[in-house]
Amino acid sequence: SQQGEEDPQALSIQEGENATMNCSYKTSINNLQWYRQNSGRGLVHLILIRSNEREKHSGRLRVTLDTSKKSSSLLITASRAADTASYFCATVLTGANSKLTFGKGITLSVRP
Amino acid sequence: ETGVTQSPTHLIKTRGQQVTLRCSSQSGHNTVSWYQQALGQGPQFIFQYYREEENGRGNFPPRFSGLQFPNYSSELNVNALELDDSALYLCASRSLAGGATGELFFGEGSRLTVL
Numbered sequence: 457s458q459q460g461e462e463d464p465q466a467l468s469i470q471e472g473e474n475a476t477m478n479c480s481y482k483t484s485i486n487n488l489q490w491y492r493q494n495s496g497r498g499l500v501h502l503i504l505i506r507s508n509e510r511e512k513h514s515g516r517l518r519v520t521l522d523t524s525k526k527s528s529s530l531l532i533t534a535s536r537a538a539d540t541a542s543y544f545c546a547t548v549l550t551g552a553n554s555k556l557t558f559g560k561g562i563t564l565s566v567r568p
Numbered sequence: 569e570t571g572v573t574q575s576p577t578h579l580i581k582t583r584g585q586q587v588t589l590r591c592s593s594q595s596g597h598n599t600v601s602w603y604q605q606a607l608g609q610g611p612q613f614i615f616q617y618y619r620e621e622e623n624g625r626g627n628f629p630p631r632f633s634g635l636q637f638p639n640y641s642s643e644l645n646v647n648a649l650e651l652d653d654s655a656l657y658l659c660a661s662r663s664l665a666g667g668a669t670g671e672l673f674f675g676e677g678s679r680l681t682v683l
Contacts, residue, residue, distance in 0.1 A: 554624070
């Protein structure tokens with residue numbers, strides 16, 4: 457079953473614009489992570505935010521977490537054509553065996 | 569470059585056959601997990617190994633089995649292949665430094681097609 461649900465399913469923007477992707481989840485989490493996947497290849501870890509954190513930054517990435525609403529957002533600023541990929545949020549549940557539970561992903565297209 | 573390598577990259581099998589997929593992770597990555605990703609879906613957790621013992625399993629039948637070896641390599645075995653087993657199989661490792669809930673380092677995957 458899907459713990460995380462990303463929104464929107466697909467996003468198309470112009471190079472230089474910001475991209476905002478959202479993720480909602482259902483149960484208490486230890487942390488939430490965002491991953492990127494190019495064309496059905498392996499996933500690359502982008503950023504991890506713990507349940508006691510509200511915001512984190514990494515380069516052009518900004519992630520927020522609202523545990524009261526069970527939601528997170530990933531902002532990519534000043535997008536580039538190379539940011540075109542699928543983005544997944546994944547949760548590590550409280551008390552779980554540290555497995556990641558992924559959503560279905562968001563397809564981001566950045567037009568040059 | 570995650571330091572996790574998988575083989576083979578692509579393979580085709582027929583229904584009822586058996587398959588073994590292999591993964592090699594970095595030194596010091598003592599936790600390895602396997603995920604199945606069907607087309608257009610997110611990865612689904614199959615199982616996890618820590619110090620060569622299975623310590624977590626997702627909703628997959630017993631015909632999915634695995635092994636982890638002391639040299640940071642691991643295997644995923646699938647018996648009696650079904651058409652729905654066609655997917656990208658991803659191996660992921662976690663470092664000791666990252667803790668039990670830290671980030672995963674993924675390989676490029678093995679794409680299995682069952683005919």
